[in-house]
Amino acid sequence: MDDNSKLRELRAVLDTYRGIPGSLITVLQKAQGIYGYLPQDVLGLVAAELDIPPARVFGVATFYTQFRFRPVGKYFIELCKGTACHVNGADTIARTITETLGIADGETTADGLFSLKCVACLGCCSLSPVMMVNGETYGSLTPAKVRDILSQKRKEAQDNA
Amino acid sequence: MLEIKVGQGSCGISAGAGKVYDALQSALAEQKIDANLSVTGCIGMCFLEPIVDVYADGSLTRLVRVTPKDVPAIADFLRTGDASAVASLVIADEDSAFLSKQTRIALRNCGVIDPESLADAAAHGGYAALRKAVTEMTPEQVIDVIKVSGLAGRGGAGFPTWFKWNAARQSAGSEKYLICNADEGDPGAFMDRAVIEGDPHALIEGMLIGAYAIGAKEAIVYVRAEYPLAIRRLEKAIADAKAAGYIGDNIFGTDFSCEFRIKAGAGAFVCGEETALIESLEGQRGMPRLKPPFPAQSGYWHKPSNINNVETFANVAWIINNGGEAFAAMGTDDSKGTKVFALTGKIKRGGLVEIPMGKTLRDVVFDIGGGMRADKAFKGVQLGGPSGGCVPRELIDTVIDYKKLSATGAIMGSGGMVIMDESTCMVRMAKFFLEFTTKESCGKCVACRIGTKRLLEILTRICDGEGREGDIELLEDLCARIKENALCGLGQTAPNPVLTTIRYFRDEYEAHIRDKRCPAGECTALVRYAIDPDKCRGCSLCSRKCPVGAISGEIGKPFVIDSALCIRCGQCAEVCKFGAVRKG
Ligand SMILES: Cc1cc2nc3c(=O)[nH]c(=O)nc-3n(C[C@H](O)[C@H](O)[C@H](O)COP(=O)(O)O)c2cc1C
Ligand code: FES
Numbered sequence: 034m035d036d037n038s039k040l041r042e043l044r045a046v047l048d049t050y051r052g053i054p055g056s057l058i059t060v061l062q063k064a065q066g067i068y069g070y071l072p073q074d075v076l077g078l079v080a081a082e083l084d085i086p087p088a089r090v091f092g093v094a095t096f097y098t099q100f101r102f103r104p105v106g107k108y109f110i111e112l113c114k115g116t117a118c119h120v121n122g123a124d125t126i127a128r129t130i131t132e133t134l135g136i137a138d139g140e141t142t143a144d145g146l147f148s149l150k151c152v153a154c155l156g157c158c159s160l161s162p163v164m165m166v167n168g169e170t171y172g173s174l175t176p177a178k179v180r181d182i183l184s185q186k187r188k189e190a191q192d193n194a
Numbered sequence: 195m196l197e198i199k200v201g202q203g204s205c206g207i208s209a210g211a212g213k214v215y216d217a218l219q220s221a222l223a224e225q226k227i228d229a230n231l232s233v234t235g236c237i238g239m240c241f242l243e244p245i246v247d248v249y250a251d252g253s254l255t256r257l258v259r260v261t262p263k264d265v266p267a268i269a270d271f272l273r274t275g276d277a278s279a280v281a282s283l284v285i286a287d288e289d290s291a292f293l294s295k296q297t298r299i300a301l302r303n304c305g306v307i308d309p310e311s312l313a314d315a316a317a318h319g320g321y322a323a324l325r326k327a328v329t330e331m332t333p334e335q336v337i338d339v340i341k342v343s344g345l346a347g348r349g350g351a352g353f354p355t356w357f358k359w360n361a362a363r364q365s366a367g368s369e370k371y372l373i374c375n376a377d378e379g380d381p382g383a384f385m386d387r388a389v390i391e392g393d394p395h396a397l398i399e400g401m402l403i404g405a406y407a408i409g410a411k412e413a414i415v416y417v418r419a420e421y422p423l424a425i426r427r428l429e430k431a432i433a434d435a436k437a438a439g440y441i442g443d444n445i446f447g448t449d450f451s452c453e454f455r456i457k458a459g460a461g462a463f464v465c466g467e468e469t470a471l472i473e474s475l476e477g478q479r480g481m482p483r484l485k486p487p488f489p490a491q492s493g494y495w496h497k498p499s500n501i502n503n504v505e506t507f508a509n510v511a512w513i514i515n516n517g518g519e520a521f522a523a524m525g526t527d528d529s530k531g532t533k534v535f536a537l538t539g540k541i542k543r544g545g546l547v548e549i550p551m552g553k554t555l556r557d558v559v560f561d562i563g564g565g566m567r568a569d570k571a572f573k574g575v576q577l578g579g580p581s582g583g584c585v586p587r588e589l590i591d592t593v594i595d596y597k598k599l600s601a602t603g604a605i606m607g608s609g610g611m612v613i614m615d616e617s618t619c620m621v622r623m624a625k626f627f628l629e630f631t632t633k634e635s636c637g638k639c640v641a642c643r644i645g646t647k648r649l650l651e652i653l654t655r656i657c658d659g660e661g662r663e664g665d666i667e668l669l670e671d672l673c674a675r676i677k678e679n680a681l682c683g684l685g686q687t688a689p690n691p692v693l694t695t696i697r698y699f700r701d702e703y704e705a706h707i708r709d710k711r712c713p714a715g716e717c718t719a720l721v722r723y724a725i726d727p728d729k730c731r732g733c734s735l736c737s738r739k740c741p742v743g744a745i746s747g748e749i750g751k752p753f754v755i756d757s758a759l760c761i762r763c764g765q766c767a768e769v770c771k772f773g774a775v776r777k778g
Binding site: 054055056057058059061062092093096097098099100113114115116117118119120121125128152153154155156157158159160161163168170171172176 | 204205207208209240241243378379380381382383384387419420421422457458459460461462463474475476477478479480495536538539540544545576579610612613614618623626627630636763764768
């Protein structure tokens with residue numbers, strides 16, 4: 034989608050919600066759905082269009098973990114750090130990802146291929162430790178399994194290129 | 195007619211149920227097998243997913259841990275009726291007992307009905323209780339039945355549901371709201387997700403009955419954003435219920451009208467706290483309000499509002515249908531009915547367990563859950579997540595009841611039950627929860643914002659081998675002050691994981707502080723790796739793997755680890771084929 038059609042879509046969202054009090058979070062969710070993240074000028078536009086002070090829009094956006102302010106990589110890894118995953122070794126899995134890709138929580142690889150985000154519970158606790166890559170869940174992880182999944186993704190990206 | 199149901203909750207799908215479903219669908223079409231293939235929610239036996247249920251003339255054959263490779267054998271079974279083709283997939287008797295030992299009320303239809311079919315829900319009694327409530331009962335009578343049932347809030351605090359409903363009903367004003375808390379923030383719990391994904395109409399029906407009782411014209415479900423499948427199924431269920439006239443104007447031809455909508459959360463644990471949830475619903479940062487006034491007086495848009503948990507609502511229709519007495523007949527003097535737990539951690543059979551109050555923790559962990567997964571000693575149960583505590587092995591016979599569990603220092607909580615064995619370090623467990631609460635503290639009050647941070651710093655230094663004499667007392671003192679001064683439940687309960695681990699596992703704290711030793715072998719800074727010369731074959735694999743060159747030796751002879759160089763990454767132990775690397 035090009036910038037113009039994204040903007041058109043965002044304006045349609047703003048038109049729908051402008052008159053409905055309490056819709057800021059919903060609007061931000063939809064904006065992130067369109068852009069993949071929340072660029073600074075989008076936050077500014079939302080503030081102006083909904084007539085909410087920019088500081089408040091920014092305050093709400095930074096409060097919730099769902100919102101991000103930088104684009105994410107092609108493969109978005111969400112690693113569960115919930116209680117069940119903790120007990121079953123999520124820290125070892127985190128270390129493996131960091132060693133393999135050279136990124137820590139919240140970072141993206143230089144080639145823009147992978148981003149890592151640690152989250153609290155994906156609701157699949159009986160398969161712990163668990164991670165999600167672009168919405169697909171991988172359970173009962175071991176360091177070896179994680180390394181396999183990551184190299185498989187890397188290969189997939191190379192084949193597509 | 196053959197009926198085939200594939201369990202497709204989030205857990206089943208993660209285990210590969212979608213692929214099994216697709217493979218079955220093509221096999222049925224290719225081989226022209228006359229069978230009705232459908233989807234169902236999570237039956238709670240997550241350790242056996244993917245699960246395929248085959249009903250032939252009403253009798254059930256349950257196939258477990260099914261993969262697409264098993265589909266040809268299943269197709270043979272469907273065509274011939276000869277179960278020997280799938281003998282290796284049929285559920286074992288001891289695993290069946292996981293279900294047969296439960297009493298399912300909130301989960302009555304989960305894993306049984308198709309969650310995307312209103313007709314299926316109706317065939318299982320859906321919306322009969324709503325009809326009865328709005329056409330045959332006054333709102334006061336509904337509240338009375340709930341009072342008799344003894345139903346208490348399943349979201350954690352265990353407050354009597356009828357009391358809240360009554361307070362909201364009594365509040366002045368005609369604009370009132372009924373809200374469902376589906377934020378399910380306890381990391382390690384998934385009861386509410388399973389209810390919404392498996393039986394969304396039970397939630398909608400319970401909420402509509404609640405709305406009728408308090409006099410609300412709008413019902414809102416606040417669902418956490420991490421549950422996309424639950425949101426999707428609930429959206430469909432709401433649309434279907436609306437089309438059938440269960441939602442909207444003049445429900446069942448009466449003058450009761452109620453609208454219904456979903457609001458997706460955006461990821462903040464504190465939004466599970468009811469006043470923070472209301473702030474979030476209004477599009478603000480989810481920061482709690484001071485109570486009183488309580489939501490029943492001044493809630494959403496400062497109108498009287500009632501907030502209940504998903505499981506609380508999921509019990510309501512059953513109570514209206516069966517009577518308050520039937521519900522109150524289960525449980526103890528203090529706690530009535532059943533409770534759903536999400537059993538996870540080092541347990542052999544992990545999943546959802548619904549049992550009558552009054553059973554013991556032992557019943558759940560050992561009788562139903564089958565004990566520990568590996569051959570390790572059971573250490574304790576964590577209940578109530580970041581607001582709860584750890585109950586040790588010695589108290590495994592504690593009865594499941596609000597008061598009895600609180601007496602241990604833990605809480606009933608919303609149902610998270612994480613099992614720990616001897617390889618779990620309790621200091622690190624406390625640190626884990628404080629990392630969570632520090633991150634999730636909204637920052638409004640000092641006690642929570644700064645207090646949890648200080649707790650975390652002390653716990654971190656203990657785990658790093660830098661604990662000092664007096665740290666335990668310092669933790670206890672700080673905990674008492676945070677409990678006393680925090681604004682909302684998050685801060686007031688954040689010390690619980692620290693206090694209960696000190697109370698029951700003080701020796702582990704002392705070992706970390708005094709002997710610089712982690713008895714469970716989990717705290718990396720305190721762990722030492724060594725090579726057992728009797729087991730080492732001198733293959734050099736570990737020394738080649740070691741990222742810092744800390745392992746040396748001669749091929750064919752035992753290698754040694756220089757512990758001054760070792761960074762304790764554990765890769766040597768992971769790669770050794772002879773189990774020669776010891777951790778201690
Ligand atoms: C920090 C915090 C988090 C909470 N999280 C939840 C939650 O995720 N789900 C829930 O139902 N209740 C949660 N509660 C409890 C709610 O504030 C509230 O008591 C509950 O939703 C009322 O419903 P009930 O009476 O049916 O239990 C939380 C409370 C606190 C203090
Ligand atoms: S704790 Fe990791 S999925 Fe729940």
